[in-house]
Amino acid sequence: MDKQAILDALAEEIVKEKVCSDLADQATQLVMGDGNPDADIIFIGEAPGKNEDLQGKPFVGAAGKFLDEMLKSANLQRSDVYITNIVKYRPPNNRDPLPEEKRQFWPYLLRQLEIIQPKAVLTLGRHSGGGFIPGLQIGKEHGHPRKVRLHELEFVVIPLYHPAAALYNGGMRQTLIDDFIQAVEFVKNNSGA
Ligand code: URA
Numbered sequence: 001m002d003k004q005a006i007l008d009a010l011a012e013e014i015v016k017e018k019v020c021s022d023l024a025d026q027a028t029q030l031v032m033g034d035g036n037p038d039a040d041i042i043f044i045g046e047a048p049g050k051n052e053d054l055q056g057k058p059f060v061g062a063a064g065k066f067l068d069e070m071l072k073s074a075n076l077q078r079s080d081v082y083i084t085n086i087v088k089y090r091p092p093n094n095r096d097p098l099p100e101e102k103r104q105f106w107p108y109l110l111r112q113l114e115i116i117q118p119k120a121v122l123t124l125g126r127h128s129g130g131g132f133i134p135g136l137q138i139g140k141e142h143g144h145p146r147k148v149r150l151h152e153l154e155f156v157v158i159p160l161y162h163p164a165a166a167l168y169n170g171g172m173r174q175t176l177i178d179d180f181i182q183a184v185e186f187v188k189n190n191s192g193a
Contacts (some may be wrong), residue, residue, distance in 0.1 A: 031090070043123075
């Protein structure tokens with residue numbers, strides 16, 4: 001079975017096992033992920049918003065447009081990377097995901113990582129970054145790679161600001177772009193690719 005087929009089976013399991021049923025009941029659909037499951041880089045955001053919920057794909061709204069722009073500025077396309085979220089159903093009114101919701105989805109995120117075997121995990125925002133780097137201070141540590149071992153998995157985590165940060169605060173836009181390009185360069189130079 002190829003990786004996409006295994007990810008599809010995992011998505012079915014999440015639905016069947018009624019993971020986070022409170023969110024599932026209010027959402028249009030599960031938003032599992034998008035892109036290339038053979039990629040070296042996986043981006044992990046927080047949770048789907050309205051557009052993602054409707055289209056069934058992560059990062060297709062305003063924050064996603066900026067993510068696409070940053071990918072382009074690093075000479076990448078969506079088909080070169082894999083993109084997902086910690087929480088895979090839209091929280092009502094786009095509120096922050098709750099600790100319990102992140103906890104319920106965490107084992108499934110780890111299984112996604114086991115399937116994809118990425119060299120680098122680029123987290124988008126503090127919810128995702130904090131999952132891999134407990135106590136993460138994003139203001140100090142954004143863009144700084146560190147090695148993480150989780151069970152049998154070993155990869156580099158580079159915590160990035162959430163792309164929506166640049167939409168709320170235009171002054172952060174260039175920082176996000178610079179971090180992004182540097183992070184992609186770091187992965188290219190350290191992955192043997
Ligand atoms: N914000 C996220 O964290 N994830 C999405 O998929 C969209 C917006």
